[in-house]
Amino acid sequence: MLKAFSLAVDADGSLRTTALTAAAEGLPLPVRTSAALGSFDGVHRGHQRVIENAIAAARRLGEASAVICFDPHPQTYFLSRSGDAVTPFRLMSLAQQLRAFEALGVDYALVLRFDEHLSALTAEAFTRIILRDHLHLSHVSCGFDFRFGAKGTGTAEALAGFGAEMDFTTFITACQSDETGHKLSSSAVRDALDSGNPQLAGHVLGRAQAFEGVVTRGDQIGRQIGFPTANIELGDYLRPKYGVYVTRTHLADGRVLGSVTNFGKRPTVGGLSERFETHIFGLDHEIYDQTIEVELLHYIRPEQKFPSFDALKEQIAKDAETAKAYFA
Numbered sequence: 001m002l003k004a005f006s007l008a009v010d011a012d013g014s015l016r017t018t019a020l021t022a023a024a025e026g027l028p029l030p031v032r033t034s035a036a037l038g039s040f041d042g043v044h045r046g047h048q049r050v051i052e053n054a055i056a057a058a059r060r061l062g063e064a065s066a067v068i069c070f071d072p073h074p075q076t077y078f079l080s081r082s083g084d085a086v087t088p089f090r091l092m093s094l095a096q097q098l099r100a101f102e103a104l105g106v107d108y109a110l111v112l113r114f115d116e117h118l119s120a121l122t123a124e125a126f127t128r129i130i131l132r133d134h135l136h137l138s139h140v141s142c143g144f145d146f147r148f149g150a151k152g153t154g155t156a157e158a159l160a161g162f163g164a165e166m167d168f169t170t171f172i173t174a175c176q177s178d179e180t181g182h183k184l185s186s187s188a189v190r191d192a193l194d195s196g197n198p199q200l201a202g203h204v205l206g207r208a209q210a211f212e213g214v215v216t217r218g219d220q221i222g223r224q225i226g227f228p229t230a231n232i233e234l235g236d237y238l239r240p241k242y243g244v245y246v247t248r249t250h251l252a253d254g255r256v257l258g259s260v261t262n263f264g265k266r267p268t269v270g271g272l273s274e275r276f277e278t279h280i281f282g283l284d285h286e287i288y289d290q291t292i293e294v295e296l297l298h299y300i301r302p303e304q305k306f307p308s309f310d311a312l313k314e315q316i317a318k319d320a321e322t323a324k325a326y327f328a
């Protein structure tokens with residue numbers, strides 16, 4: 001079980017620790033660890049290499065492995081302070097990120113609260129106060145393009161330089177590519193989702209892109225046309241291309257069911273705001289207020305304005321058949 005902690009740095013440099021998972025409850029922070037350091041949004045196959053390198057170093061040194069990441073995402077923090085309208089860009093929630101770390105076999109997740117104190121630390125102060133004095137790291141693994149410290153002046157090479165002075169070793173993972181030479185990056189995932197290519201997003205991620213949220217109440221039109229849809233808010237998540245998708249839904253009770261999802265504004269019914277709504281096959285009871293996770297598997301078609309409600313209903317039935325055939 002992953003032992004996850006939230007760590008907040010106070011103005012005087014002291015650290016406040018809170019357990020984020022049951023396995024961390026009542027435990028102290030680890031004494032010596034080999035850690036992967038980064039934002040790791042998506043935990044894609046490139047990130048996975050960085051984390052696997054930290055785990056390999058931990059095994060060599062006979063100590064615990066850790067991932068050190070940030071919450072909120074540093075970019076979210078800076079954008080929200082700038083006062084500009086923020087275009088949602090996240091590929092994962094913190095809960096999904098922790099599950100991805102656990103799946104890789106990491107012992108600890110140390111989630112640094114990204115706030116005014118942490119963001120003000122220079123690269124040198126971050127390394128000395130956080131990595132050395134508080135976390136006593138013996139080894140740090142990061143990606144070639146990792147940036148840290150106030151104004152992002154710290155680079156992976158600078159981190160290696162600090163390590164030589166502060167008694168920890170470093171490993172910088174080079175840019176990872178797939179079998180065909182395509183760079184494995186968060187931007188590649190975002191571009192794929194933006195262009196309606198969830199398979200490519202899943203190829204880069206090493207698992208399907210998934211949106212997790214609490215089921216909210218809609219206008220209750222869905223059930224009248226025989227296709228009730230569970231709606232979730234996308235919040236900070238990057239918005240995929242509008243349209244209809246084959247999806248797979250993880251329910252709160254542990255069941256995993258095939259499903260079909262529409263993401264868009266529902267022009268046929270005069271919808272004004274975006275909705276992410278999923279009709280789940282084989283479900284026949286209410287799941288309002290429950291958390292579901294919806295994986296995008298295949299893009300079926302763009303969202304359309306139909307001349308009538310009946311025409312829309314007919315098309316939704318065809319979409320459901322397409323999705324069922326995908327799972328057959």
Ligand SMILES: Cc1cc2nc3c(=O)[nH]c(=O)nc-3n(C[C@H](O)[C@H](O)[C@H](O)COP(=O)(O)O)c2cc1C
Nearest residue numbers: 218219220221222229262266267268269303304319
């Ligand atoms: C598989 C599927 C495909 C859909 N495609 C469209 C579409 O192309 N155009 C559209 O206006 N609405 C589309 N919708 C949205 C319906 O208009 C919506 O589900 C209906 O209004 C019910 O809304 P409710 O969940 O608020 O009750 C689709 C819904 C589903 C489940």
Ligand SMILES: Nc1ncnc2c1ncn2[C@@H]1O[C@H](COP(=O)(O)OP(=O)(O)O)[C@@H](O)[C@H]1O
Nearest residue numbers: 217218219220222223228229230280286287288
């Ligand atoms: N097969 C199903 N797929 C999705 N939701 C279902 C299904 N069967 C029952 N439900 C429930 O019905 C609700 C959706 O019904 P709907 O009429 O579309 O209402 P709403 O407009 O509130 O989404 C879902 O939130 C869920 O609680």
